[in-house]
Amino acid sequence: MITVIDSIIQTQLFERRTKLEHALVDLGDNKELKRLLQEVDTALERIKNGDFGLCEVCRSEIEPDRLMANPLTKFCLGDLTVSQQQELQRDLEMASLIQKSLLPKENINLTGWNVSYKYQPLGLVSGDYCDLININNGNNGNSGNNGEFYFVLGDVSGKGVAASMLMTQLHAMFRSFISLDLPLVQIVERVSSIFCESTMPMHFATLVCGKVSKDSEVEICNAGHLPPLLIQENKLIDIQATGLPVGMFCNEVFSSTKFNLLPNDTLLLFTDGLTEAENRFGDEYGKDRLTNLLFEHCLDSLDTLINFIIKDLNHFQSGNNLADDLTLMALRRIC
Numbered sequence: 001m002i003t004v005i006d007s008i009i010q011t012q013l014f015e016r017r018t019k020l021e022h023a024l025v026d027l028g029d030n031k032e033l034k035r036l037l038q039e040v041d042t043a044l045e046r047i048k049n050g051d052f053g054l055c056e057v058c059r060s061e062i063e064p065d066r067l068m069a070n071p072l073t074k075f076c077l078g079d080l081t082v083s084q085q086q087e088l089q090r091d092l093e094m095a096s097l098i099q100k101s102l103l104p105k106e107n108i109n110l111t112g113w114n115v116s117y118k119y120q121p122l123g124l125v126s127g128d129y130c131d132l133i134n135i136n137n138g139n140n141g142n143s144g145n146n147g148e149f150y151f152v153l154g155d156v157s158g159k160g161v162a163a164s165m166l167m168t169q170l171h172a173m174f175r176s177f178i179s180l181d182l183p184l185v186q187i188v189e190r191v192s193s194i195f196c197e198s199t200m201p202m203h204f205a206t207l208v209c210g211k212v213s214k215d216s217e218v219e220i221c222n223a224g225h226l227p228p229l230l231i232q233e234n235k236l237i238d239i240q241a242t243g244l245p246v247g248m249f250c251n252e253v254f255s256s257t258k259f260n261l262l263p264n265d266t267l268l269l270f271t272d273g274l275t276e277a278e279n280r281f282g283d284e285y286g287k288d289r290l291t292n293l294l295f296e297h298c299l300d301s302l303d304t305l306i307n308f309i310i311k312d313l314n315h316f317q318s319g320n321n322l323a324d325d326l327t328l329m330a331l332r333r334i335c
């Protein structure tokens, strides 16, 4: 029987086949294109026969992430040759470097604001998205600004290479739409619509996109993500979700919440890699523990605050490894 994933991959393979055929007409008798066409046909044949996605050596299922990233994959990780494993490792290391280069620069200069973040992939690459966009020069904020900027923190469904590819897609889309100076909810709606149309149905992302205005008003659109925590005048305020995750439906409508940050208020955004991290007894780190830390360290610098959270998480886990990508971003108005 053809599964939903098989049928999505089948459609992609038919598209690739058509493109290859056109390229063959344009380029004439090209050996490499013919080999690729042969591989696509073999994969299509295997979908028809019901043995697509099985390793050619051990017949066990190939890791779904790898199969989705490359439907022509024929072997499970365990049955790659040493040189294939080395090649894969090199690819991953290159992908990791590219992903790091997409992160906002450290020591960002945003007039009137301090921002600090921690981006910790589980493996070499991450499905988390973390970004700061200075409206005035569109770069990572190092040339200063007039107090207006955007921040985004998100979590793509799944982990590993497939999730990291989708994360880079989000990065490109947010940067493009923000440069058009659209209203915040329209930016998220357009991102959601394109993400939905261009990815497979099981792929979506939860995220928080925020815009800081010159008058220190913060507008937040929360697409199904964990509520950011705001410590304001020694009180905790949850900024609740205002929509479903992006990419779940192609015509999703979002709304936003606006609030003002006073000097020394601290806003913390994080992915579930933090609050859902478990110790060896299966207990979750949880929001309460995080909130207590926030109150304790709300007068410390943001770097110090984030370091305390990471230290406390490691202490809580006491040797248990993280099971997910982890990202935190803290923002504070300083004047």
Ligand SMILES: [Zn+2]
Binding pocket: 055, 056, 057, 058, 059, 060, 075, 076, 077, 078, 079
């Ligand atoms: Zn195998």
